[in-house]
Amino acid sequence: MLARVILSGMLDLDFDLADPANFAAGIPHHLFAPIREADGLAWSKDSAYGRGFWSVTRHADLVEVSRDAAMFSSELGHIQIYDIDDDVRDARASMIDLDPPVHTRLRRLVSSAFTPKHVQDYAAVIDERVCRCVDAFVANGGGDWAQLVSNPIPIGVICDIMGVPDADHDFMIELTDHLVEGTSAAELDPSAYGNTRPLRELPFNSPAAFGLDDYARRARRTVIDAPRNDLISKLAVVEVDGEQLSVTDFARFFQLMIFAGNETTRSAMSHLAMLLAAFPAEFERIGLDRTLVDSAADEIVRIASPILYFRRTATRDTVLGGTPIAAGDKVVMWYCAANFDDTVFDDPLRFDVARTNARAEVGFGGGGIHFCLGAPLARMELAAVIREVLDRGLRVELAGDPVHVESNFVNGVEYLPLRVVACN
Numbered sequence: 540m541l542a543r544v545i546l547s548g549m550l551d552l553d554f555d556l557a558d559p560a561n562f563a564a565g566i567p568h569h570l571f572a573p574i575r576e577a578d579g580l581a582w583s584k585d586s587a588y589g590r591g592f593w594s595v596t597r598h599a600d601l602v603e604v605s606r607d608a609a610m611f612s613s614e615l616g617h618i619q620i621y622d623i624d625d626d627v628r629d630a631r632a633s634m635i636d637l638d639p640p641v642h643t644r645l646r647r648l649v650s651s652a653f654t655p656k657h658v659q660d661y662a663a664v665i666d667e668r669v670c671r672c673v674d675a676f677v678a679n680g681g682g683d684w685a686q687l688v689s690n691p692i693p694i695g696v697i698c699d700i701m702g703v704p705d706a707d708h709d710f711m712i713e714l715t716d717h718l719v720e721g722t723s724a725a726e727l728d729p730s731a732y733g734n735t736r737p738l739r740e741l742p743f744n745s746p747a748a749f750g751l752d753d754y755a756r757r758a759r760r761t762v763i764d765a766p767r768n769d770l771i772s773k774l775a776v777v778e779v780d781g782e783q784l785s786v787t788d789f790a791r792f793f794q795l796m797i798f799a800g801n802e803t804t805r806s807a808m809s810h811l812a813m814l815l816a817a818f819p820a821e822f823e824r825i826g827l828d829r830t831l832v833d834s835a836a837d838e839i840v841r842i843a844s845p846i847l848y849f850r851r852t853a854t855r856d857t858v859l860g861g862t863p864i865a866a867g868d869k870v871v872m873w874y875c876a877a878n879f880d881d882t883v884f885d886d887p888l889r890f891d892v893a894r895t896n897a898r899a900e901v902g903f904g905g906g907g908i909h910f911c912l913g914a915p916l917a918r919m920e921l922a923a924v925i926r927e928v929l930d931r932g933l934r935v936e937l938a939g940d941p942v943h944v945e946s947n948f949v950n951g952v953e954y955l956p957l958r959v960v961a962c963n
């Protein structure tokens with residue numbers, strides 16, 4: 540049971556909620572439930588992550604923070620719990636770390652490529668990749684779903700869109716894996732990928748960020764000489780308000796898209812397979828009524844909450860959820876807690892593919908200017924896997940214990956051994 544002190548209008552936590560070990564077996568619902576149910580917000584004191592922070596765990600509070608970028612800044616502090624030094628903030632920032640007006644300008648550059656209508660253009664590519672990966676898994680009688688299915692599909696799709704050749708996809712996965720290590724307790728080799736910069740200047744404090752930056756700069760040079768029909772080529776020459784993207788902004792964009800398009804969606808795909816193993820009857824329901832595919836995809840994102848949190852920093856004194864917040868305070872939005880708020884979702888721990896308000900999930904963010912750019916694409920990828928599973932009558936069971944990524948930031952699955960128990 541949690542030991543904690545309850546003060547007026549807030550909870551003073553006397554354990555380290557952000558300790559990656561708490562997430563070693565997935566979302567620690569037993570830690571979040573009492574915090575969500577108590578009055579006010581919960582306070583975590585100063586720790587290895589720097590200054591203390593407020594935890595937002597209720598759906599309504601999270602939506603409020605997400606939609607008020609003027610009050611809750613992404614740029615002022617950092618979007619992860621740990622602090623970064625003021626002098627390196629600019630060097631690390633991509634669109635997701637910025638406030639308007641710069642955020643608005645950068646988002647406009649890429650938003651048209653990811654609208655629900657536009658992502659339909661990628662449907663055939665997605666279906667083809669999903670079919671090929673599930674083929675390999677089935678032919679094998681099963682195996683590590685993370686390795687065979689979840690890892691290759693999202694990176695393949697985002698790389699197809701960006702214009703990264705197939706031969707480099709494994710390298711992109713490797714770099715993303717190392718970025719995630721920056722959110723765990725793992726030791727990093729600072730000089731990996733030829734890194735010469737101090738880690739504190741790099742996103743995720745990871746030399747893999749240097750590797751991605753270096754790759755992006757080389758890719759840019761290639762397409763400037765010989766443009767192709769892909770996003771890299773467009774971003775290399777695009778003009779906003781009469782200006783081109785600087786080489787640095789281009790490289791940061793590349794890094795953000797590769798990380799955001801890959802890490803999150805592959806983790807949702809592994810959760811999809813774990814849910815298939817645990818609740819085959821729910822997938823039978825979708826088989827009987829294919830109109831449930833869309834709500835099922837959102838329900839999977841809700842249950843998975845692939846990004847556990849993002850942080851904002853208060854720009855002014857305010858009150859949130861009944862708790863006074865001071866200017867400069869860190870405010871952490873735990874998507875993995877708000878997605879299980881029983882004032883919004885009936886019986887929240889239950890996987891229900893026909894949940895009528897599945898779209899209210901906040902796995903892609905709680906709305907507002909930073910709402911996930913790739914949500915339509917990710918939903919399409921998940922829907923493609925669900926349809927492939929149903930078309931094949933695929934049933935699986937666990938063939939061992941899954942291994943979760945030990946991170947307080949992503950709800951990733953490193954290893955997911957499954958056995959095929961039925962297939963048409």
Ligand code: HEM
Nearest residue numbers: 635799800803804807845902903904909910911912913917
């Ligand atoms: C299941 C898969 C995914 C999940 C759970 C997810 C989750 C999120 C979350 C929580 C945010 C921050 C929202 C906020 O701060 O309000 C975000 C932002 C973002 N996501 Fe995703 N994402 C997913 C897939 C993708 C994909 C496939 C792409 C590729 C295009 C992508 C690109 C982005 C970008 C570029 C941002 C930053 C948007 C901005 O700052 O304006 N995401 N995502």
